[in-house]
Amino acid sequence: MSTPDSELDKHLAALFGGLDTRADFDVRLVARLRAESQTEATERGKRARQQELTRHRRAVLELQSRRRLTLRLLALDALGMSLPLMVAVIAAWSRFGGDVMDISRQYGPYIAMSLAALVAAVPLLGMWREQTRSPIRLF
Amino acid sequence: MLTNASLMELVRAGRRDEAIVQLLPAYRRKVFGLAYSLLRDREAAEDVTQEVFIKVWRALPAFDGRASMSTWIYTIARNASLSALRARRPQSSLSDAEVMDAVESSNPLPSADVLVERAAILRLVDQLPTKQRQVIMLFYMQEQSHEEVAAMLAMPVGTVKTLLHRARARLSACAGKMSATA
Numbered sequence: 001m002s003t004p005d006s007e008l009d010k011h012l013a014a015l016f017g018g019l020d021t022r023a024d025f026d027v028r029l030v031a032r033l034r035a036e037s038q039t040e041a042t043e044r045g046k047r048a049r050q051q052e053l054t055r056h057r058r059a060v061l062e063l064q065s066r067r068r069l070t071l072r073l074l075a076l077d078a079l080g081m082s083l084p085l086m087v088a089v090i091a092a093w094s095r096f097g098g099d100v101m102d103i104s105r106q107y108g109p110y111i112a113m114s115l116a117a118l119v120a121a122v123p124l125l126g127m128w129r130e131q132t133r134s135p136i137r138l139f
Numbered sequence: 140m141l142t143n144a145s146l147m148e149l150v151r152a153g154r155r156d157e158a159i160v161q162l163l164p165a166y167r168r169k170v171f172g173l174a175y176s177l178l179r180d181r182e183a184a185e186d187v188t189q190e191v192f193i194k195v196w197r198a199l200p201a202f203d204g205r206a207s208m209s210t211w212i213y214t215i216a217r218n219a220s221l222s223a224l225r226a227r228r229p230q231s232s233l234s235d236a237e238v239m240d241a242v243e244s245s246n247p248l249p250s251a252d253v254l255v256e257r258a259a260i261l262r263l264v265d266q267l268p269t270k271q272r273q274v275i276m277l278f279y280m281q282e283q284s285h286e287e288v289a290a291m292l293a294m295p296v297g298t299v300k301t302l303l304h305r306a307r308a309r310l311s312a313c314a315g316k317m318s319a320t321a
Contacts, residue, residue: 008310016280021188025167025189026160029159029192
């Protein structure tokens, strides 16, 4: 076998010059790209739905937490209000007539305490309702 | 020829498939050559070529056009080929029937002596060190352009010329020895 450089060139060009992919390469690639495209779209949809669910869940939790906070503040407020109210009722009692004074001496503290308990109970009931409420359904 | 700007326009318009179809004629053979020169297996090289174009398709929205399209694609192709090489069995060889089938199907059909000679050269190319083999294969695949081979392999043109010279010298010497013993 005699292979001078020009001959070697010729052989190498013949061996590698025509190398190419198979004829159906482009068709196969386009088909794969279409499949990839569909998968990607489905994945994108799933991701978007997941993100939306997370966002919604976070918003619901935030809303619940705000509600609880408001009710807690209301409860404290009511308790705080009931105490001066009770003092005011007891102080005002002395201005009424003898019968009323007698009754007040007998029942005044109970009436005042019941009134205070009533004022305090309203927000507490609200809080209890909030705690026992069924979770908010997303769908 | 698809420019970076027109390609980015297609991507922005959500027409990535169209962008790939336009890239294919310019880069398919080059990417295939790059993969084949490293993997020495036609089937595996085609698979890698497909993977490369799918990776390009996926990454197109992130392509900012700062690097040239060819540099970007060749980098993806080199990395994909190296990954495939690491993952596959090591015993493949260039002297497979497919290359010779391609040679034999050329027109006009070479004589039996020429076919034997080419098969012998193919075996010699197969035994070259990786870089020399890659340079030889890509040089003769890419219409003998040093610059193109340098861009594909991310090497200076001078290195490509040196590797090519060494590879050809080695092939000539081996071919000479073979003819002397024949």
